Amino acid sequence: MLDDRKLQVLRAIVSDYVSSQEPVGSKALVERHNLGVSPATVRNDMAALEDEGYITQPHTSAGRIPTDKGYRLFIDRLAGVKPLSVAERRAINTFLSGALDLDDVVTRTVRLLAQVTQQVAIVQYPVLSSASVRHVELVSMTPDRVLVIVISSTGKVDQRSIEIPGHAESDLADLRALVNTATVGATLSEAAANLGALSGRVPAHLTAPAAQVTSTLLEILGTSGATRVVVGGVPNLTRFGDEFETTVKPVLEALEEQVVLLKLLGEAAIPGDVTVRIGQENPYRELQTTSLVASAYGSDGDIWASLGVVGPTRMDYPSTMASVRAVARYVGRFLAEG
Structure with missing residues (x-):
């Protein structure tokens, strides 16, 4: 286990890399974050983090970037999922409140998730055992x-x-x-x-x-009762930049496979909880350059389906997890009341 200071350094590296998409150096960490230690100490901590596989150096003389293992530790050590602001909750509720029927709810949910997370949104149609x-x-x-x-x-x-x-x-x-x-x-x-x-x-x-x-x-x-998946926000994949052929193209092909997406979402089985699969943790090779953040939605313990987003492993996990959880809760509540 890492001590608190090294965890603080890892959090800083993840934060900077997500926002800048550039490898992070020790000098930048000291300048941007109040770590309370010297640059030499930060360099030593970064070397230890690299030795343990939490960060890596993509190029010689470059800074460091988080690995899948580093992202996993970062997520596991989050102090819970941050709550959305009142304005964010109101925006989600307003976006869904005008829905006319189930198709409209699913369509609006896909658009909403893609919009608030800036990732590719995936929403599974609900299978409502109580529907009449x-x-x-x-x-x-x-x-x-x-x-x-x-x-x-x-x-x-x-x-x-x-x-x-x-x-x-x-x-x-x-x-x-x-x-x-x-x-x-x-x-x-x-x-x-x-x-x-x-x-x-x-x-x-x-x-x-x-x-x-x-x-x-x-x-x-x-x-x-047959379920299917709706995908939205695919243009957000352009954030992969120059990685299209190696990263985006396989992802697009995987997103076209309904069976793959249904199995992927099937792991997010508990309403209120958020499941995160990072890079190599995804069982599908085409999606191992991405992360999945997903949650089930339903009412009173009755799981209807799942929803989530797929995006680069360098996504803003705290915000994305909060958005996915909030949208899942609102959709479940909205359908239950309807």
């Missing part, structure tokens, strides 16, 4: 086509277009009443089970169109 069907609508589009619309209690809207040749408005009204009776107020799985038992209660002249509507509704309800 609010309404099913059947809308005649043409004499032969009908639009099937399902609205869930979260405000999520799914729709499919199907063919029902020569349908009458009265038939649609009867079908609408039947499927709403079977589904409204039921959870997605309960609604699917109720629809499966609906065939015995359908009038003979509606058997064929009812089968099409029921099949479409089962398809919609089945995919509503």
